[in-house]
Amino acid sequence: xxxxxxxxxxxxxxxxxxxxxxxxxxxxxxxxxxxxxxxxxxxxxxxxxxxxxxxxxxxxxxxxxxxxxxxxxxxxxxxxxxxxxxxxxxxxxxxxxxxxxxxxxxxxxxxxxxxxxxx
Amino acid sequence: xxxxxxxxxxxxxxxxxxxxxxxxxxxxxxxxxxxxxxxxxxxxxxxxxxxxxxxxxxxxxxxxxxxxxxxxxxxxxxxxxxxxxxxxxxxxxxxxxxxxxxxxxxxxxxxxxxxxxxxxxxxxxxxxxxxxxxxxxxxxxxxx
Numbered sequence: 001x002x003x004x005x006x007x008x009x010x011x012x013x014x015x016x017x018x019x020x021x022x023x024x025x026x027x028x029x030x031x032x033x034x035x036x037x038x039x040x041x042x043x044x045x046x047x048x049x050x051x052x053x054x055x056x057x058x059x060x061x062x063x064x065x066x067x068x069x070x071x072x073x074x075x076x077x078x079x080x081x082x083x084x085x086x087x088x089x090x091x092x093x094x095x096x097x098x099x100x101x102x103x104x105x106x107x108x109x110x111x112x113x114x115x116x117x118x119x
Numbered sequence: 120x121x122x123x124x125x126x127x128x129x130x131x132x133x134x135x136x137x138x139x140x141x142x143x144x145x146x147x148x149x150x151x152x153x154x155x156x157x158x159x160x161x162x163x164x165x166x167x168x169x170x171x172x173x174x175x176x177x178x179x180x181x182x183x184x185x186x187x188x189x190x191x192x193x194x195x196x197x198x199x200x201x202x203x204x205x206x207x208x209x210x211x212x213x214x215x216x217x218x219x220x221x222x223x224x225x226x227x228x229x230x231x232x233x234x235x236x237x238x239x240x241x242x243x244x245x246x247x248x249x250x251x252x253x254x255x256x257x258x259x260x261x262x263x
Contacts, residue, residue, distance in 0.1 A: 021134075022130065025129060029127050032127055033172065036168055038181060043171065046189065049203075050163075050188065054160060055138060055156055060142060072146050072147060073148070073149065091166055
């Protein structure tokens, strides 16, 4: 994976230093909310910037409290753990569900089938 | 309008870069983790928008403004973002103003070229430009 993407994708050069996510995409996501009618330029900019801060914060918090500190890695389960344990990240639990092992799942499935067979 | 579901995703390359910059050097971020963070970011935008919109609606406004977004951050308990956000907004506003000045300057330069008649007029214009550059400083007071 190449770490540095060329910054030519941002035509509005004045924004280059302050934000890197595309404002147009953020606006699209905001507008997908049905009760939002219009958004001024500053609000759009702030939401974009906040999203960047959020990504940094989520990544760093998950890494610092995660299991991969020794192996220098960040995994999905670190993120799921953060979503579950940190109050401010609770709203993410729906899209970051904890994973369960297939064998645990199969076990419960078997149990359910046995119960069905008993009936 | 968003026509395909992918339209509601943020660009992976940019998200990956932001993650890399936030973490210590050499940390390996799994593909699954990157995808999850990207989705989390989209959900964050929606959550923030909905909070901000509540503030706008309470104030009977139809347009979301900067204050609504900042209030939303507080509501979501991301107070830690407030200071960096305010600073970034200042820089952004200055940049916007700077852009205006540059295009103004360009327009003037063009006019100058079109009427290369006498030097004395050019000097006058330069003085005018200097004044123009100073003016924005005065109207700098931010409403808050």
